Amino acid sequence: MRTKIIRGLIAAVAAVAAAMATAPASQADTRAAGLLLGQHQNLGGSVWYFADNRADIGSAGDKASSAKNDDTVAWLLFDDKNFSDRRYCLAPRHYVKDLHYASWNFGDKISSVKRLTTSSCSGYPTF
Template structure:
C-alpha cells in the first residue's frame, strides 16, 4: 500500500510540475471598512487584529464592510474588543451598517481576525445583501 501512495504522490508532483501549478495555500484575506454605504468614500483595509482603530482614522466611521479571504472577522463597538460585537464570514459584505437590524454604523472601534472561517459563538450579521 505504501508503494501505491508513493506512486500517487509522485504522479501529483509530476502533474503539478508540468502544469506549473503551485500547492494550494489558504488566503488569510482582509477586512475592508468603508466610510459610506457600499464601501463608498474612504476605505480602510486590515489584515491583522487591531485593538484600537483611532490611529488609522477609521474609529467610529465605518458604514459598510467586506471580508476577503478565508478568515472570519469580529468587529467591536469599543477599543480592545469591548462592547457589542458582530462576526463577519469570509466573502460577506454588509452594505449598510446603519440598517435597523443591527444599528452598527459609525461604531466600530476594534477588529479581530479569527483563525479560520467560523464565527464560533460570536453573534453574526443576518444578511449579506443589506
C-alpha cells in the same frame, strides 16, 4: 430620436453600474486578504484595510458604514476599543453594505477588529 436618447441613457447607466461594481473590488484585488471597512454605504468614500487584529482602528474608528470580509477567515467587529462591548462576526466573503441598518445598528460604531483563526462565526452574533 427617442430611441437614441434611451440608448444613451442605457449606456450611461451601464457605465455607472460598471464603475460602482469595479471600484471597491479593484482596490481589494491589489491587496492581500483582509477586512475592508467603508466610510460610506457600499464601500463608498474612504476604504480602510486591515490584515490583522487592531485594538484601536484610530482615525477610521466610529466612521465605518459598510464592511466586507475579503479574507479566508472570519473577523469580529467591536463597538469599543480593545475588543470590547457589542460585537458582530463577519464570515469570509460576507459583505454588509449598510452597517446603519436598524437590525444591527452598527454604523459609525466600529472601534476595534479581530481576525479569527477559522472561517466559522460559530458562537458569535452575525449580521
